[in-house]
Amino acid sequence: MEAQSGDYVEVQLAKEIYRGVLLESPEPGIVLLKLDSGYNIGFKKKDLLGVKVIERFEKRKEKKFVLRRDPSKSDIAMILTGGTIASRYDPRTGGVDPLDNLENLFKFYPEIFEKVNVAKISAPFMKPSEEMDWRDWKTIARVVCDFLNDPSIKGVVITHGTDTLHYTSAALSFFLRDLNKPVVLTYSQRSVDRASSDANLNLQCAALMAISDVAEVMIVGHASLNDDFCYAMPGTKVRKLHSSKRDAFKVVNSSPLARVFTDRVEILSGFRKRSKGKVRLDAKFEDKVALVKIYPGQDPDILDFYLDKGYKGIVLEVFGLGHLPSFRSRANWARKLKQVIKKGLVVCAAAQTIYGRLDPFVYSTGRDLLKTGMIYLEDMLSETAFVKLGWVLGHKEWAKDMESVRAKMLENFAKELNPRLS
Amino acid sequence: MVEIDYEKLKFKAGLEIHQQLDSHKLFCECPSVLRKDKPTLVIRRKLHPVAGESGEVDVAALYQSSLNRVYEYQAYDTTCLVELDEEPPHMINQEALKIALQISLLLNCKIIPISQIMRKTVIDGSNTSGFQRTVLIARGGFVETSFGRVGIRYVYLEEDAARIVGENVFRLDRLGIPLVEIVTAPDAKNPIQLKETALKIGEILRSCKVKRGIGTIRQDVNISIMGGNRVEIKGMQDMDIFLKVIENEVLRQKKLLDSGNLVGMETRTAQKDGSTKYTRPLPGAARMYPETDLPLLKISRDFINEVKKSLPKSKTEVRKELSEKGLSSEMIKLLFKQNKLEQFKELLKIVNKPNLVAKMILIYPKEISKHLKIDLDVVEKRLEERFSDVLQKVAEGKISESQIKPALESIVLGKEPEFESVDLGEVEEKIQKLIKEKPGLSEKAYMGLIMKELRGKVSGKEVIEIIRRCL
Numbered sequence: 001m002e003a004q005s006g007d008y009v010e011v012q013l014a015k016e017i018y019r020g021v022l023l024e025s026p027e028p029g030i031v032l033l034k035l036d037s038g039y040n041i042g043f044k045k046k047d048l049l050g051v052k053v054i055e056r057f058e059k060r061k062e063k064k065f066v067l068r069r070d071p072s073k074s075d076i077a078m079i080l081t082g083g084t085i086a087s088r089y090d091p092r093t094g095g096v097d098p099l100d101n102l103e104n105l106f107k108f109y110p111e112i113f114e115k116v117n118v119a120k121i122s123a124p125f126m127k128p129s130e131e132m133d134w135r136d137w138k139t140i141a142r143v144v145c146d147f148l149n150d151p152s153i154k155g156v157v158i159t160h161g162t163d164t165l166h167y168t169s170a171a172l173s174f175f176l177r178d179l180n181k182p183v184v185l186t187y188s189q190r191s192v193d194r195a196s197s198d199a200n201l202n203l204q205c206a207a208l209m210a211i212s213d214v215a216e217v218m219i220v221g222h223a224s225l226n227d228d229f230c231y232a233m234p235g236t237k238v239r240k241l242h243s244s245k246r247d248a249f250k251v252v253n254s255s256p257l258a259r260v261f262t263d264r265v266e267i268l269s270g271f272r273k274r275s276k277g278k279v280r281l282d283a284k285f286e287d288k289v290a291l292v293k294i295y296p297g298q299d300p301d302i303l304d305f306y307l308d309k310g311y312k313g314i315v316l317e318v319f320g321l322g323h324l325p326s327f328r329s330r331a332n333w334a335r336k337l338k339q340v341i342k343k344g345l346v347v348c349a350a351a352q353t354i355y356g357r358l359d360p361f362v363y364s365t366g367r368d369l370l371k372t373g374m375i376y377l378e379d380m381l382s383e384t385a386f387v388k389l390g391w392v393l394g395h396k397e398w399a400k401d402m403e404s405v406r407a408k409m410l411e412n413f414a415k416e417l418n419p420r421l422s
Numbered sequence: 423m424v425e426i427d428y429e430k431l432k433f434k435a436g437l438e439i440h441q442q443l444d445s446h447k448l449f450c451e452c453p454s455v456l457r458k459d460k461p462t463l464v465i466r467r468k469l470h471p472v473a474g475e476s477g478e479v480d481v482a483a484l485y486q487s488s489l490n491r492v493y494e495y496q497a498y499d500t501t502c503l504v505e506l507d508e509e510p511p512h513m514i515n516q517e518a519l520k521i522a523l524q525i526s527l528l529l530n531c532k533i534i535p536i537s538q539i540m541r542k543t544v545i546d547g548s549n550t551s552g553f554q555r556t557v558l559i560a561r562g563g564f565v566e567t568s569f570g571r572v573g574i575r576y577v578y579l580e581e582d583a584a585r586i587v588g589e590n591v592f593r594l595d596r597l598g599i600p601l602v603e604i605v606t607a608p609d610a611k612n613p614i615q616l617k618e619t620a621l622k623i624g625e626i627l628r629s630c631k632v633k634r635g636i637g638t639i640r641q642d643v644n645i646s647i648m649g650g651n652r653v654e655i656k657g658m659q660d661m662d663i664f665l666k667v668i669e670n671e672v673l674r675q676k677k678l679l680d681s682g683n684l685v686g687m688e689t690r691t692a693q694k695d696g697s698t699k700y701t702r703p704l705p706g707a708a709r710m711y712p713e714t715d716l717p718l719l720k721i722s723r724d725f726i727n728e729v730k731k732s733l734p735k736s737k738t739e740v741r742k743e744l745s746e747k748g749l750s751s752e753m754i755k756l757l758f759k760q761n762k763l764e765q766f767k768e769l770l771k772i773v774n775k776p777n778l779v780a781k782m783i784l785i786y787p788k789e790i791s792k793h794l795k796i797d798l799d800v801v802e803k804r805l806e807e808r809f810s811d812v813l814q815k816v817a818e819g820k821i822s823e824s825q826i827k828p829a830l831e832s833i834v835l836g837k838e839p840e841f842e843s844v845d846l847g848e849v850e851e852k853i854q855k856l857i858k859e860k861p862g863l864s865e866k867a868y869m870g871l872i873m874k875e876l877r878g879k880v881s882g883k884e885v886i887e888i889i890r891r892c893l
Contacts, residue, residue: 016532027718030536037576038710039558042536042718089711111470193711195469195545195552196507225508227468227492244509 006057009033011043012050019054067102067118074154074211075119077147078105081140082126083161085188085199098126099192108192111200111262115207116154120147129161129168134390137171138283144172145281148181155182155210157203162187162240162248165219169235170387173217173414177280179272183217184209185235189246198222198246205230205260212265213274217414218257222246231256232265236384236416239354252354253379254418284394286312291386293317293352294324300336306345312399313346313389316374317382322349322358326365337372346405348375348389350382357421375406377417384416385409426672428612432648433672435616436608439623440582440601440640441525442633445518447598448581449511449555449716450504454599454633456585461496461593465506468492469545469552493547494591495584505584505594507550510715514539514557514579518600521631522559522579523721523729525602528626529574531563533726537719543709547592548583555713556580556603559721565606565622569615573607602627608644613668616643620664628761629734643668650675650685654704657692666696674698744776753780760784765809772813782826783809790831804834812839819846824881849880850888857892865889 003009003022011018011033020033023040030042069075080086086099088108099105100123106113124139140158147156160168169185176183186206188199198221206220209232217235224247237254259266288311292302306314318324324333341347349369351358357379360366370376377385392408393399410417446453468491495506503509526533541553556578563574582599584592604623610616620641632638641659645668646652655671658664675685689705690698735743740763744754753776757763762783769779787805791798812829815821821829829839853872857863860871868889873882 025718030718032538035558037558038542039540039556039578040538040710040712041534041558042538042720044536089714190507190551191714194541195471195543196467196550197470197552200470201468224465225506226466228466244503246508 003051003053004057007053008055008057010052010054011048012052013043013047014049021057022051067106067113069117069119073115073117075117075152076207076210077120077122077150077153077156078118079140079143079147079156079158080105080121080123080126081129081132081136081158081160083129083159083187084191085159085161085186085202086123086126087192089191089193098123100126109200109203112203112207115204116211120150120153122147127161129164132161132164132168134171134285134287137168137175137387138285140168141172141175141281141283144176144183145279148176148179148183148279153181155184155212157206157210158183158185159203160185160187162189166235166238166240166249166381167383167387169217169219169238170381170384170414170416171391173235173416174388174391175281175283176217177282178277179215179217180275180277180279182210182212182214182274183235184232185217185219187219187221187249189222189244189248198227201227201262202230204262205232208260208262208265209258212258214257214267214271215274216257216272219249220260221249223256223259228261230260232258232260234415236414237381237418239381239383241354252381253356253421254415255422285390286393286399287390289313289315289386289390289393291315291317291382294319294333296325297329297331298325298333299331300325300333303336303340303345303347307340307343311345312393313348313405315348315350315377315382315385315389317352318349318358319352321356321362321366322351322360322369322376323363323365324349324369326368328365334368334372337369337374341373341402344402346375346389346393346402347373348377348385348409350377350380350385352382354381373402375409377409379418379421380416388413388416426669426676428672431672431676433610433612433645434608434647435610435613435643435645435668437604437606437610437616437620437623438642438644438654439604439620439627440642441604441627442582442638443518443521443600443602444631444633445515445521445600447504448515448518448579448600449513449598450502450509451512452502452505452598453500455500455595457498457500457593457595459498462499463497465495465497466492467495467550469547471545491547491590494588495550496587496591496593496595498595501594501597505550505597511555511713514716514719515600517631519559519579519719519721520725520729520732522577522600522602523726524630524733525604525627526560526563526577527726527730527733528629529560529563529565529577529604529623531560531574531577533560533721534558535721535723537721539713539716539719540710541713542580544583547590548586549597550584550594554581554583557719559719565619565626567610567615567618567622569611569618570609572609572615572619574604575607576603576605578603578605599633608646613665613672616668617661617664620658620661625737628764634764645671645675646685647672647675647679649679651687652704653685653687654689655692655698656689656701660692660694663692663694663696667692667698670696671698747776749776749780753777753784756780756784769809769813772810773817778823778826779813782813782830786827786830789827790834794831794834796834801834804836805830808833822846822880822884824884846880846884846888849876849885850892853885853888853892865893 005022005024007022009022020035023032025032032040032042034040088099090097122143124143144156147153184206186202190197192199202221209220218232219238220230220232223231233251233256239252240248241250242248255269325331326334358376360370398408537557539557542556544554559579560577564571580601582596582601584594584597587593639659643655643658678685687704689701691701787801791801832839872885
């Protein structure tokens with residue numbers, strides 16, 4: 001009888017005997033045992049003389065979960081895509097598993113169900129956000145589109161990992177045309193197994209935003225370290241600016257759409273209103289695009305690599321007001337840029353400073369670079385610019401010539417450009 | 423006093439001792455210092471119920487949370503994002519681990535070579551995360567008592583909780599300070615054996631690098647008698663009332679059982695008068711799950727051997743050392759009795775005169791207490807932090823040894839001691855001048871002349887030493 005994780009066992013070592021629940025370990029060659037005191041200790045597999053099963057693990061029969069629908073509350077749809085907010089710790093394996101059904105969702109976040117009916121739920125895939133790419137953005141957009149065009153659904157909440165959440169929010173902002181209802185992305189920075197998880201407030205606020213009149217793609221999350229309110233942040237003007245804090249997401253070069261408490265929404269800036277129309281999916285995407293950060297002394301020959309590999313467009317994250325090593329430098333980017341742009345590579349510039357607008361006219365370097373045909377993207381965030389470039393180049397009619405691409409890149413589709421910075 | 427037959431009552435008791443270690447915080451690099459000043463940042467948080475491993479929401483947790491409390495946390499420049507639960511824990515503090523291993527080995531425990539840092543659910547607001555990090559590091563030890571061995575079941579290394587400073591207001595200065603928790607087996611057959619056990623463990627703790635003073639050690643006692651439930655008594659660190667509290671508790675339990683009542687499974691708190699007060703029902707086993715942000719804690723053979731080499735010396739060894747330094751056996755006895763060995767060693771670093779330092783911390787406070795008619799406790803408290811200042815002055819030659827006691831006396835009276843600065847160098851010059859002016863006199867004669875001038879500012883012993891040197 002081979003012992004399996006979850007079994008209550010007796011472990012025999014050279015000098016001692018331990019009893020407890022056998023667990024899988026995060027490290028190969030080691031088994032873990034949960035002692036009766038609740039503490040876990042480990043043993044090297046090779047030190048075990050024997051493992052005797054005392055009681056087999058028995059999977060609890062989970063009660064069928066029936067969610068009562070409260071007719072006085074609005075219906076929303078939820079899309080789970082993975083990340084910390086949609087994971088639960090599995091005590092048997094010691095691993096973290098996705099939270100993909102309503103029952104688990106209710107167990108962890110009962111409070112969201114006091115505000116809305118989660119009438120529909122979809123988990124098209126479960127992955128940490130660092131593993132997502134443009135295909136996943138398309139998949140999410142498709143599911144969102146279906147939900148938004150269902151008249152019984154008032155809005156959509158998407159839970160998502162934090163690492164690339166702002167790329168997804170930008171993608172949805174471009175992919176969902178004629179947006180009719182709120183599309184709210186939310187997250188957690190602290191795991192949901194703890195009483196202090198930020199997911200609780202974030203989800204409640206996300207639910208409130210989803211039934212609001214704000215028909216925008218937005219990220220809803222902690223406004224500060226306090227558990228008092230969240231900000232609803234425009235999907236193209238937001239960035240993860242901290243690796244671990246609850247208020248990691250900040251609006252850049254714009255202002256929050258609303259302050260969201262658990263019981264009310266305070267609107268802070270102008271927004272697109274909820275409408276009766278149908279949302280249109282436009283998720284064409286050219287994946288031969290890249291985002292490259294410029295550093296001092298960087299060799300411009302790197303552009304040849306992208307050209308050789310068949311890239312169609314590139315966003316350069318440039319210095320200051322829009323500068324690159326140029327005519328006075330050993331690495332002359334101006335000359336190289338002229339060559340590659342002539343060969344058809346679309347090159348855009350976005351600010352490495354994160355905050356502020358590019359302006360190539362202030363210094364001679366900028367004026368020199370301007371002549372290369374590089375497209376200066378004003379105050380657009382580089383991550384948003386990268387997503388937008390793929391989207392624009394995905395449209396054959398727009399990608400036909402450099403001037404049309406330039407025009408589309410500088411057209412304000414989803415508030416990605418803000419002419420008035422304050 | 424009522425005679426209690428503990429054997430007949432099948433008295434069972436064990437200890438749970440929490441001791442702060444003298445190191446930086448367990449899972450970050452913040453210093454372990456308590457603050458009295460205004461916080462630099464205050465944040466407000468809520469805790470909410472979490473579904474347990476089996477899916478059910480912890481009942482106690484749910485109850486607390488249903489109050490929908492807002493907890494306020496006070497942060498300082500001596501706390502960081504880890505205490506605020508805004509950054510994952512850093513690697514476990516190696517110094518704290520080493521101290522905890524020393525303690526475990528001195529308690530004859532076996533070290534657990536592979537262990538997992540756990541999260542123990544705590545939802546009273548005292549932990550920003552909603553859990554306390556704790557790890558089992560050793561088990562199966564014992565201490566010897568005059569009644570026989572008392573087993574040490576477990577030694578844990580864990581982080582201290584935030585300090586409550588107001589209603590739902592917590593200060594983060596204490597959160598994360600490393601603690602060892604020592605759990606004994608319920609082997610003590612009578613209160614005296616239990617007290618002996620507590621003192622033995624206390625002595626071992628103090629031989630290692632642990633924090634000293636009020637609040638740095640917390641001691642709980644678990645007591646049961648035949649036919650009754652286990653009762654936990656918190657706040658048993660005051661050894662003066664230790665026996666009285668246990669006697670009273672046994673009598674309380676006996677009275678309940680004799681009159682046909684049940685002894686509730688409860689937590690009580692020791693009171694100054696030796697009684698206990700009901701605090702709350704005994705909490706059930708806390709929910710524990712792994713700290714997934716940290717790797718398994720592995721304690722290698724090499725590390726254990728290194729710790730073994732650095733184990734603090736036993737009492738007998740220390741006694742021998744002190745005696746070799748020239749300290750009288752009477753003083754050595756007092757040092758151990760008054761538990762001032764660490765302080766003594768520290769002060770010796772300032773002025774390396776064992777008998778002088780011993781006299782200063784062991785004898786002078788008593789004499790001052792008698793002279794000024796002030797309680798010894800008060801005198802000691804007022805002087806505790808000041809011995810080093812005064813010794814420093816001696817080391818710098820700003821005051822003489824004979825001025826130590828008057829200086830301490832004025833400190834006790836709340837006056838800053840004023841010293842006429844007597845530079846021993848100047849004294850020497852004076853003596854040389856005197857010898858030149860009046861050559862051929864005896865040691866005693868010179869001594870008389872000098873002391874006439876400098877009495878009270880410099881000791882005769884110092885003067886005679888200088889005179890001998892000059893002659």
